[in-house]
Amino acid sequence: MQPSCAPYQKVRFHSAIRKSSMSTILATAFLLLSMSNFAAPGAVMAMERDDLGRVLKIMPPNGTPEKYGNVILRKRSKKAGMPPAVFPHWLHRARYTCSVCHVELELAMRGGSNGISRTGCLSGKYCGACHDGKTAFTVKEDGGKKECYRCHLQDASQLDNKFRQFAAELPASGYGNNIDWQAALNQGKIPQKNSLSGNKALPPLPNMLKKPLLLGSGSGRSAVTFSHEEHNAEMDCTMCHPDIFNIKEKGTLFFSMETNIYGQYCGACHMRVAFPMNDCRRCHPSMSYME
Numbered sequence: 001m002q003p004s005c006a007p008y009q010k011v012r013f014h015s016a017i018r019k020s021s022m023s024t025i026l027a028t029a030f031l032l033l034s035m036s037n038f039a040a041p042g043a044v045m046a047m048e049r050d051d052l053g054r055v056l057k058i059m060p061p062n063g064t065p066e067k068y069g070n071v072i073l074r075k076r077s078k079k080a081g082m083p084p085a086v087f088p089h090w091l092h093r094a095r096y097t098c099s100v101c102h103v104e105l106e107l108a109m110r111g112g113s114n115g116i117s118r119t120g121c122l123s124g125k126y127c128g129a130c131h132d133g134k135t136a137f138t139v140k141e142d143g144g145k146k147e148c149y150r151c152h153l154q155d156a157s158q159l160d161n162k163f164r165q166f167a168a169e170l171p172a173s174g175y176g177n178n179i180d181w182q183a184a185l186n187q188g189k190i191p192q193k194n195s196l197s198g199n200k201a202l203p204p205l206p207n208m209l210k211k212p213l214l215l216g217s218g219s220g221r222s223a224v225t226f227s228h229e230e231h232n233a234e235m236d237c238t239m240c241h242p243d244i245f246n247i248k249e250k251g252t253l254f255f256s257m258e259t260n261i262y263g264q265y266c267g268a269c270h271m272r273v274a275f276p277m278n279d280c281r282r283c284h285p286s287m288s289y290m291e
């Protein structure tokens with residue numbers, strides 16, 4: 001009955017994410033940053049607030065809502081003459097908490113970094129842990145060719161339509177998947193399993209973490225709070241500690257929006273799967289100049 005789940009024990013998260021490869025957005029942001037002589041990624045020097053606001057404001061939306069959070073795996077498929085395999089987060093996160101895949105199945109949170117292969121899938125790893133013909137349609141030949149192409153997508157329109165039907169039932173937001181996932185969770189609209197073997201009771205959050213933390217300077221203009229309670233519902237401690245937030249090094253001191261938009265700190269999830277950084281007010285409730 002030891003609740004605090006030893007955040008320092010296991011390292012499943014690739015620290016390579018810190019020097020993360022750039023998606024289109026990040027590349028665009030980078031271009032903009034380098035055109036104006038702002039600080040390079042990781043630099044401690046902070047950008048002027050208004051300049052930063054302008055850069056963030058013109059960041060293109062991160063793809064269409066159907067595609068936000070989809071990971072496309074094409075390297076091995078291409079070599080084998082198969083269409084790329086698509087992993088849609090929206091569909092899976094409605095059924096499982098993040099921890100099921102990123103802790104229990106030990107998948108690192110970085111596209112392409114797990115070496116997902118056909119052999120692995122066939123032996124029950126990666127996608128094959130669930131796509132076995134019981135929990136979900138199978139990766140094996142005996143599922144018939146049609147099943148192969150549900151992942152190796154030649155045409156995404158069917159999956160996109162599924163998304164639209166699914167999203168129509170959920171609370172809306174204006175960013176990312178255009179779904180307010182937090183509200184969907186709070187309203188019980190997406191009952192997730194938190195383990196492959198059915199649901200397990202979550203250890204209670206240590207008392208010291210129940211109160212939201214005030215991050216950064218705590219000045220009126222930023223006033224970002226971080227709630228362990230909200231994040232804890234879907235995520236184990238090890239998804240954030242020590243790789244994304246090293247408590248001992250007091251990571252907060254070096255936070256800036258630049259590092260966030262480069263996919264570090266909050267951006268590790270909030271640029272790729274959870275609501276994206278364009279949604280300023282979700283984190284900066286008292287921010288006004290963006291309208």
Ligand code: HEC
Nearest residue numbers: 073074075076077080085117118127131139140141148151
């Ligand atoms: C649940 C999703 C899923 C299903 C179903 C699936 N695959 Fe895959 N498959 C993947 C993923 C993910 C990869 C890795 C893709 C990459 O890196 O390009 C992959 C890779 C492959 C590769 C590349 C070779 C390699 O060594 O990885 C081949 C060939 C392949 N799959 C064939 C098939 C065939 C044939 C079927 C149906 C009998 C099938 N797949 C069904 C997800 C799936």
Ligand code: HEC
Nearest residue numbers: 071092093096097098101109110111112113114268272273
């Ligand atoms: C059903 C399994 C599953 C669930 C549930 C899941 N993920 Fe993932 N996630 C994956 C896979 C598979 C990848 C791609 C890994 C690879 O390419 O090697 C991935 C990749 C990621 C990435 C990197 C994306 C990129 O573009 O580089 C992030 C960030 C991430 N997941 C966060 C989350 C968060 C946050 C949640 C919960 C809201 C979540 N995941 C739920 C399986 C899952």
Ligand code: HEC
Nearest residue numbers: 085086087088096100126127129130131135136137150151
């Ligand atoms: C933790 C379990 C789990 C893991 C791991 C998992 N999936 Fe799934 N996946 C599911 C379930 C459950 C469904 C819904 C099955 C259904 O509709 O019959 C699903 C559905 C899908 C669909 C929707 C297909 C359609 O036609 O609606 C795709 C695409 C998909 N998975 C791809 C993948 C890929 C690629 C991987 C590995 C990178 C993967 N999944 C890993 C459980 C999982």
Ligand code: HEC
Nearest residue numbers: 004005007226231235236237239240245246247250251252
């Ligand atoms: C979604 C990411 C995330 C998850 C999951 C998470 N934390 Fe944190 N944690 C943070 C952030 C952000 C901070 C503040 C930043 C910092 O101190 O670097 C923090 C700070 C802390 C602190 C220092 C608190 C203080 O008052 O200074 C402790 C202790 C801690 N976390 C323990 C845990 C434990 C135990 C769990 C699992 C029950 C957990 N965290 C889960 C992101 C997370």
Ligand code: HEC
Nearest residue numbers: 181182224225226239244265266268269273274275282283
């Ligand atoms: C490991 C992934 C991860 C990291 C890192 C992370 N978050 Fe989150 N966060 C999530 C997910 C998943 C949700 C659920 C909502 C969603 O997916 O859009 C969420 C929800 C939130 C919410 C709730 C929004 C609401 O409507 O109530 C806030 C605020 C938030 N995060 C702020 C932060 C801040 C600030 C940081 C950095 C200090 C951070 N998060 C780091 C994954 C993460």
Ligand code: HEC
Nearest residue numbers: 049053056215216217222255257266270277278279280283
């Ligand atoms: C996922 C949460 C999150 C989102 C979304 C977000 N920020 Fe931040 N922001 C942070 C965190 C964490 C910090 C660092 C803590 C601090 O300095 O207060 C920060 C810091 C800042 C700062 C520096 C604060 C100061 O007082 O100097 C500015 C400016 C800023 N953000 C602007 C924005 C703008 C503009 C947007 C929208 C385009 C945005 N942020 C979206 C989490 C977020």
